[in-house]
Amino acid sequence: MRITVLIPSALALCATAAVAETVLPANIEFNEGAIETPLTDAPGDPARGREIMISRGKGNCVACHDVAALKDAPFHGEVGPPLDFVGEYRSAAELRGIVANAKQTFEGTVMPAFYKTTGFVRPGDAYTGKAAPADLPPILTAQEIEDVVAFLQTLKEG
């Protein structure tokens, strides 16, 4: 009896884990701005995080932040603070919270929320100027947030 019950449920667990073990934007719990639990099961990939940070259509983080480690991408902005060494004094949970929704950490900040899908005024469909689709995706996926967090953690002295 036990065996016949267990096998199907274990299979079911595996099947869902492979595709959809991600926390949706609406289900995130912030703890003083931080997010303790990773948004996906797969560990973040710092190399992919690096690309997301310089890509205009993705994070475009260097539009506002100066990051010495990303100097191969031209033109870093001055709207936010430099992020060198941010992995030194910020925990992964804090970084995850800031990238997902910085307004939970810095009230009223100009830094956009990268993992948020509702509560906007006249949301658009990316940079087309047209209205957003009903199921507006977050700017970055759960995995992309983890990738960026993984890269930020590499920004340490020495």
Next chain:
Amino acid sequence: MKYKPMTAIAVTLAAIGTAAFADADDHQLVINGETEIVTEAAAPDHMENIDTIYSGWRFRSEETQALEADDFDNPGMIAVDQAMDSWSTVEGDKNKSCASCHGDDPAESMAGVRAVYPKWNDDAGEVRTLAMQINGCRESQMGAEPYGYTSAKMTAMEALISVQSRGLPVNVAIDGPARETWEKGKEIYYTRYGQLELSCANCHEENYGNHIRADHLSQGQINGFPTYRLKNTKLNQVQARFKGCVRDTRAETFNPGSPEFIALELYVASRGNGLSVSAPSVRN
């Protein structure tokens, strides 16, 4: 990072020569060696968060600035010449041109006009932008087709009319019947639109002087419109510029000519009260 308290810190940093901080520069604009342009002035009383207003010219590179100092170098002046032809071209079923009503020389009839627009129009019972007034004349006085709101012909005609006010201070009225529209424009200016949740103020009030990627943020003043942009090599209408900035916040934009952009234009124009009209200007 540009609220008033931050400025002091930034200035200190610049003084010790470490920061890449670059606010408005201290250059002066004199066009054709004769028309002095006020590019810096005390902020009008209605502005709450800024003490000094600057023309966008003060944030551009020396090369770009130089193009505006001499009409022979200013690519926007070509459109002024083209609009001069339109000025005296008869169109529409009333057999009239602009010149039929306003005379052959716009320098006489149009001096000072641009400086006070957008402006309340009593007959129409609405605030009118210069573009609306131009189309108002075309439709009711000439019986001609209106220009597209941000079309090349409209933008050129605005340039011709604006250049007659060059050097005069922007002096847009915000009281009386225009007040309600102005309040609406102010609300739009401070609303954080789009998926990036950014307002005009986030970029042009809190962060002017800072770079956002390759762009050196100005105060987003409109005393220089229409503006010739080296980036798209044409004269740009002010509401087309608004549309681009709203689009860049990942927002659904408003349309040029919409009540929202008319109100926004009045409000943004009033933030430049005291700067000289200097159109057509040159930007990157």
